[in-house]
Amino acid sequence: MDEYGRQAVHLIFGTAIAAVLLIPDPRMASMIYAAGLLGGLVCLEAHLKGWYVPVIAELVGAFERDGAFPGKGSFYFVASALFCSIVFRPDVAFVAVLSLAILDAVATVAGIRFGRHRIVNGRTLEGSLSGFAVLCAVLLTFTGPVAALTASAVAAVAELISPIDDNLVVPLVVGAALTLIPVA
Template sequence: MHESLRQIVHLTFGLGIAGFVLLFDRDIVLSVLMLALFVGFILSDAISRGYTIPVVSPIIAGLERRDAVPGKGALFFTLGALFCIVFFTKEIAFVGLVALSLLDSVTTLAGLRFGRTRIYNHKSLEGTLAGFAVTAAALCLLLPPGIALMTAAAAAIAELVSPVDDNLVVPVVACLALTLLL
């Protein structure tokens, strides 16, 4: 249940950030994400030093994986989003963040529930295929089908093989693929 809740929060906030990127001016988005990153690092550092922060500490304790840096996933998601906003158009960044939100959550949830065939880095074929399928279907609502499929495939491969946190890599790979394909 813990990981399921974590992934639902990841999906919800990820799609919310993607929508925020699409709806608001680039400068506002950059300012808000930079502020969130700054505050997030302060909170993460304080919690890792043993401070209890009302409201924040229980949320992080309930959602974070065991032995992880407090808020690491959220911080990396924000950093990945910032990179995409700085180096790509907001429309492309939006697609990259949608891809990350859907792919990461669905891959994990499907892998936990249905994953039997481990293919790489403790990840399952079933989770990877489910994440790819859902992401591709969603991107087909935003892009021509061929481009959506190739973007989803690039993102799914990045999610599967990346040696670093997928919140950093997946949106950038999706944005790069989309930029090359358009």
């Protein structure tokens, strides 16, 4: 498995998942995510039965981590995006979901390439700081500096210390933080 390729896919698909929240009608995002989850479950069922599903089979074969349940990360990513689209304001949901797409990919790649100081859960200081910095820079194009710093810090800490899959945790805690802390 090519971790760099996996993270490129994470970044591209994650950004596309976040971009759905930019559709002017907020209900559309929830419907698209729900349809995506249902379609994903149908493809997963077919894959588990040994059926060949074009594109899905190639993605799972090329980018799924060894020993991982097929599509788990994608399912969690879309499920957390669906939750965010229902619970948070559209602008908050967008920042929350985009935070996962960017921080996770950048932190992983930077950690693999430059990581020298392991801090928590096998993650590196260099990866976490890189993810934080790049995410903050990107978020500054969408929101104010306090919200960008808050979202980036919360995302980096959540990704670093959470014992639960970060695809579930990061968008939820970023969305909650931006909702509860008056930063925007």
